Amino acid sequence: MTVATGIRGEDRQNAIAGWLFMTPTILIFSVFIIIPIIAAVYFSMTDWNGISPPIEANFIGLDNYKAILTEPGIRQTDFFTALKNTTYFALGVVPMQTIISLLLAVVVNQSLLRFKSFFRTTYYFPSITSSVAISLMFLFFYQKSGLVNQVLGTLTFGAWEPIAWMADPRGLIHIVLSWFGLTIRTAPDFLTQTSLFGVTLWSWISGPSVALTGIMIMNTWTTIGTMMIIFLAALQDIPNFVYEASQIDGATAWTQFRRITLPMLRPTMFFVVTLGLIGTYQVFDQIYVMSSGGPAKTTLTIAYLVYRNGFNNSQMGLGAAIAILLFIIIFALTMIQRRITGSEADN
Amino acid sequence: MATMSESIPQSNVNGRASWATVKQVLSYGILFLLALTFIYPFLLAIATSFKTLPEINQYPVSLIPRVVTLEGYQRLLTFNVPRWTLNSAVVAVAVTLGNLLFASLGGYALARIRFPGSKAVFLGILGTMMIPGIVLLIPMFIVLKMLGFVDTYAGLIVPKLITAFSIFLMKQFFESVPRELEEAARIDGASPLQIFFRVVLPTAKPALVALIIFSFQGAWNDFMHPLIVITVNQQLFTLPLGLALLRGGMGQNLQWNSLMAGSMLTTLPMAIIFFVFQRYFIEGISYSGIKG
Numbered sequence: 001m002t003v004a005t006g007i008r009g010e011d012r013q014n015a016i017a018g019w020l021f022m023t024p025t026i027l028i029f030s031v032f033i034i035i036p037i038i039a040a041v042y043f044s045m046t047d048w049n050g051i052s053p054p055i056e057a058n059f060i061g062l063d064n065y066k067a068i069l070t071e072p073g074i075r076q077t078d079f080f081t082a083l084k085n086t087t088y089f090a091l092g093v094v095p096m097q098t099i100i101s102l103l104l105a106v107v108v109n110q111s112l113l114r115f116k117s118f119f120r121t122t123y124y125f126p127s128i129t130s131s132v133a134i135s136l137m138f139l140f141f142y143q144k145s146g147l148v149n150q151v152l153g154t155l156t157f158g159a160w161e162p163i164a165w166m167a168d169p170r171g172l173i174h175i176v177l178s179w180f181g182l183t184i185r186t187a188p189d190f191l192t193q194t195s196l197f198g199v200t201l202w203s204w205i206s207g208p209s210v211a212l213t214g215i216m217i218m219n220t221w222t223t224i225g226t227m228m229i230i231f232l233a234a235l236q237d238i239p240n241f242v243y244e245a246s247q248i249d250g251a252t253a254w255t256q257f258r259r260i261t262l263p264m265l266r267p268t269m270f271f272v273v274t275l276g277l278i279g280t281y282q283v284f285d286q287i288y289v290m291s292s293g294g295p296a297k298t299t300l301t302i303a304y305l306v307y308r309n310g311f312n313n314s315q316m317g318l319g320a321a322i323a324i325l326l327f328i329i330i331f332a333l334t335m336i337q338r339r340i341t342g343s344e345a346d347n
Numbered sequence: 348m349a350t351m352s353e354s355i356p357q358s359n360v361n362g363r364a365s366w367a368t369v370k371q372v373l374s375y376g377i378l379f380l381l382a383l384t385f386i387y388p389f390l391l392a393i394a395t396s397f398k399t400l401p402e403i404n405q406y407p408v409s410l411i412p413r414v415v416t417l418e419g420y421q422r423l424l425t426f427n428v429p430r431w432t433l434n435s436a437v438v439a440v441a442v443t444l445g446n447l448l449f450a451s452l453g454g455y456a457l458a459r460i461r462f463p464g465s466k467a468v469f470l471g472i473l474g475t476m477m478i479p480g481i482v483l484l485i486p487m488f489i490v491l492k493m494l495g496f497v498d499t500y501a502g503l504i505v506p507k508l509i510t511a512f513s514i515f516l517m518k519q520f521f522e523s524v525p526r527e528l529e530e531a532a533r534i535d536g537a538s539p540l541q542i543f544f545r546v547v548l549p550t551a552k553p554a555l556v557a558l559i560i561f562s563f564q565g566a567w568n569d570f571m572h573p574l575i576v577i578t579v580n581q582q583l584f585t586l587p588l589g590l591a592l593l594r595g596g597m598g599q600n601l602q603w604n605s606l607m608a609g610s611m612l613t614t615l616p617m618a619i620i621f622f623v624f625q626r627y628f629i630e631g632i633s634y635s636g637i638k639g
Contacts, residue, residue: 017539018462021452025509026468028449031494032506033475036486043489054489104381107374115378121625122382125389128617128628130568132587133610136594137392140603145404147391221384282481285570289591303481310485311575320485327482334477 044321049314057317064321069197077198079322081297082305083329084199086281088208089301092216093223094276098269100220101227106261108228109235120232124225131222135289138218142166148214165214169296171206172213209298215286223279227272234268235261270341274334281330302326389614396420396608403603419604428609430582431589435567436616438503438585442566443559445508450558451551453509454517455543459529476511480571488575498583502576507566513558520554521547556627564617586613 044064048057067075108119126134141147142165149162177183184192184202191202208216238261246256262269284303287293293300293308302322310319390410395403396419398412456462457469487506488497496502524547532546573588584592590609594601621628 013539014460015462018456018460018465021456021460021539021543022468024449025453025472025514028506028509029472029475029511032487032490033478033483034471036483036490037478039489040482040486043486050485050488054493107378110374112371113374117625119378119382121622122385124628125385125618125621128564128568128621130570130587130610130613130617132568132570132591133613136590136606136610137388139594139601140392140395140607141388143404145406147388147408150407278479282479284481288570288574289594306481306484307574310488316485316489323482323485327479330479331477 040320040324043317044324046317048316050310050316051314060317064318065325067318068321068325072195072198075318078297078300078305079302079325080197080199081203082300082302084204084206085208085212085298086283086301086303089212089216089219089283090277090280092208092213093219093280094273096216096220097223097227097276098272101224101272102231102265102269104224104228105231105235106257109232120229123228126222127225129222131285132289134218134222135286138214139166139290142214163210166211166291167295168210169294169298171209171298173205173207175210176207206298209295211291211295212299215283215290215299219280219283219286223276227275230272231265231268234265238264266341270338273337273341277333277337278330281326281333302329392607393611396604396611398604400602400604416604419602419608422602422605423608423612426589426593426605427581427584428586428589428612431584431586432612434500434503434583435586437500438573439563439566441504442507443562445504446510446513446562447555447558449509450513450517451548451555452543453514454519455521455547457514457518458521459526459547460539472511472514484571484575487572491576496576498577498580500583503573503583503585507569507572510562510565513562516558516561517551517554520551524550553627556624560620560624560627563620567617568613 043054043057045059045061046057047060047063048054067073068079069076104119104123107113108116108123113119143149144162144164148165149160152160153162174183187202191205192200194201196204242260242264243256246260251259282303283301284307287299287301287304288307291299293304303326306319306323306326308319309315309322391408394410394412397415397417399414399416399418402413457465491497491502491506494502496505528546528550529542532542537545568587569585570587570591573585574591577583577585577588581589586609590606590613593609594606597606
């Protein structure tokens with residue numbers, strides 16, 4: 001009981017205290033994360049509809065996975081359409097948010113800059129706002145008569161034709177191709193007739209639709225604040241003497257940025273890109289509120305497909321299988337990215 | 348050094364000086380323009396929430412309503428919004444308290460108490476951070492259903508009482524507290540529980556404030572979790588859930604003043620917390636480096 005019982009008593013006391021302190025966490029994590037994960041793997045191999053008692057679900061092996069990945073049909077087409085949309089989403093948002101937030105951080109970090117805290121506060125503010133509130137705001141701005149079209153109209157001196165952003169399924173790459181006369185009617189047969197995983201080649205190269213682009217811009221707008229703060233913290237960790245030394249050697253600001261700032265920020269960059277990938281591959285709230293996957297399924301993302309299958313179409317088993325696949329995709333992407341940035345960091 | 352400055356022609360120095368000015372002006376220009384794109388949408392949303400429906404879509408958009416009306420806010424009252432706000436507040440406060448207590452306990456244990464299996468526990472928690480939230484959507488629903496937690500406050504609150512993020516925040520903090528404090532207390536014969544509550548916890552104020560902010564923010568803004576927990580009982584909607592479904596219920600006939608009013612109501616509490624505790628937000632993120 002007392003210190004006098006010596007080392008052994010203290011060890012036991014520590015063991016009891018340690019596990020006691022961890023109990024609430026272990027309990028909640030087991031029930032709401034670990035058991036669900038195991039359950040997810042099991043239910044992804046059943047035909048459970050979400051309504052009948054879970055124990056009555058039939059075990060169907062890998063049928064759900066086959067339906068999604070290999071059997072031609074609506075399930076395969078939906079999954080790969082969602083994968084395509086989500087990938088365009090990530091390819092647009094991750095570089096945009098990383099580059100903009102890095103530049104902002106470098107600019108805001110300048111020692112001579114005034115109103116520093118004003119800029120930091122302003123840029124960060126959207127990050128604390130509810131995704132539903134932001135989505136409703138942008139839904140309003142993206143209307144045909146809304147703010148975005150008005151601003152674009154003013155900037156182009158009236159040349160901009162107002163569009164209903166959220167109702168526009170045209171792909172950006174398709175739009176560019178159409179300027180050169182290449183549309184679905186004039187496109188060569190091998191593009192429009194060949195299907196890869198239930199999606200035609202022509203659809204694969206659509207680019208993000210106008211509607212999806214709208215959501216991408218909004219997403220970038222909301223997240224750069226957080227990313228900027230992360231970069232700022234890392235920038236402040238770079239010791240000043242490194243810059244001073246390079247200045248004596250006659251390095252220009254650009255050389256300093258390229259040779260000192262960027263290499264020193266590599267771990268942070270890895271962190272920000274990982275956060276970005278994980279976030280974009282799960283985009284859900286915004287889709288739910290703004291577009292419900294439409295128009296023409298061009299904003300259907302994997303996360304939304306999981307929800308729609310499970311909760312709207314009573315196909316929990318199928319939804320669980322898609323969720324597991326999403327987990328694998330995100331995990332693989334993170335590993336690939338770690339390998340790329342990791343090997344460069346060694347040099 | 349002398350030779351270096353001599354080797355730079357005079358004109359070049361002047362050029363550099365004016366380039367610095369140009370750079371300054373350009374920096375401020377871009378920064379302010381960008382600041383405007385962050386502020387203006389919120390101002391316009393506030394203005395719209397006070398406009399009459401016919402005025403809302405008039406060209407060009409204006410930040411000052413011609414007729415100020417509370418119509419948008421009044422309509423919200425008919426949709427049970429006060430109840431949803433109360434629900435959001437109850438859930439957010441409960442979740443915050445849970446995280447405060449459990450994350451401090453867990454973070455302290457992982458940082459300071461040497462107990463068998465601590466490494467495994469730590470790796471386990473780290474592992475759960477790799478699991479994307481959306482993957483848990485369906486299995487979480489299954490567990491909630493089995494526990495009878497669907498359409499209950501318990502379903503909204505209990506799964507969120509502790510997050511891996513909170514634990515890491517506190518673990519990180521406790522690792523920075525000097526050990527001498529506890530040593531002294533231990534020599535005086537205090538038990539681990541006493542040491543924790545009397546000696547260590549009082550030093551953790553800045554970390555606890557950051558934790559309060561992040562937990563409250565997460566719970567207040569959460570949409571996906573309430574969406575799957577609350578299936579039929581509208582009395583248990585939280586504010587974001589209610590708003591999203593309000594929008595869905597309006598179909599094509601969107602009453603923008605009410606939607607913007609609802610959005611601003613959702614934003615306001617976070618905005619107040621943010622402006623009061625700004626410092627802690629920024630510090631919290633930089634400090635933990637693991638927001639997400």
